[in-house]
Amino acid sequence: DGGITQSPKYLFRKEGQNVTLSCEQNLNHDAMYWYRQDPGQGLRLIYYSQIVNDFQKGDIAEGYSVSREKKESFPLTVTSAQKNPTAFYLCASSIEGTGGYTFGSGTRLTVV
Amino acid sequence: SQQGEEDPQALSIQEGENATMNCSYKTSINNLQWYRQNSGRGLVHLILIRSNEREKHSGRLRVTLDTSKKSSSLLITASRAADTASYFCATVLASGGSYIPTFGRGTSLIVHP
Numbered sequence: 001d002g003g004i005t006q007s008p009k010y011l012f013r014k015e016g017q018n019v020t021l022s023c024e025q026n027l028n029h030d031a032m033y034w035y036r037q038d039p040g041q042g043l044r045l046i047y048y049s050q051i052v053n054d055f056q057k058g059d060i061a062e063g064y065s066v067s068r069e070k071k072e073s074f075p076l077t078v079t080s081a082q083k084n085p086t087a088f089y090l091c092a093s094s095i096e097g098t099g100g101y102t103f104g105s106g107t108r109l110t111v112v
Numbered sequence: 113s114q115q116g117e118e119d120p121q122a123l124s125i126q127e128g129e130n131a132t133m134n135c136s137y138k139t140s141i142n143n144l145q146w147y148r149q150n151s152g153r154g155l156v157h158l159i160l161i162r163s164n165e166r167e168k169h170s171g172r173l174r175v176t177l178d179t180s181k182k183s184s185s186l187l188i189t190a191s192r193a194a195d196t197a198s199y200f201c202a203t204v205l206a207s208g209g210s211y212i213p214t215f216g217r218g219t220s221l222i223v224h225p
Binding site for chain 2: 050056090101103105
């Protein structure tokens with residue numbers, strides 16, 4: 001079955017550490033997105049990529065970095081510069097950006 | 113900034129009743145989409161309505177779009193306990209060749225059995 005896989009489901013980070021969240025899709029979608037979800041604030045766009053080797057900042061990119069070396073993969077690194085990283089992170093993909101978006105099941109990141 | 117805003121923030125109904133959620137937005141859009149999210153899970157795409165469409169149906173779901181009022185509504189008919197979830201609208205704008213979905217804060221729906 002085609003789909004989008006996020007891992008791990010739960011992640012714990014110590015202060016000052018970088019962590020990388022994985023997002024892999026086998027839907028042959030061109031576009032991929034990362035969102036952050038906090039209670040009561042809906043989804044906020046971190047980064048998006050329309051094609052391989054190209055990506056754009058979203059509304060809240062500070063403290064995050066991404067890469068898009070393969071069409072299937074769009075990993076997100078939460079750096080130590082992100083002061084409040086505890087949140088639910090969602091990855092999504094789409095065809096050409098105008099159709100429906102397929103979401104992964106999310107990664108819950110907690111700073112300990 | 114959030115383009116779409118859902119209303120109400122929370123809705124509690126009895127099984128069998130209809131549930132109506134609204135979404136308002138600020139700028140012209142390419143299309144508007146509705147999603148469902150069960151607690152702690154990813155979002156599931158429900159329905160997409162383009163800017164030149166006024167109404168779409170999918171099973172027990174009915175979506176309307178009024179571009180003059182910049183608003184959309186999602187109607188779930190004959191609700192079931194399994195419909196309990198958060199519902200989000202996403203507006204899709206075209207910007208420099210990119211189509212970026214922007215999500216509202218969602219409506220939390222509770223359907224009591």
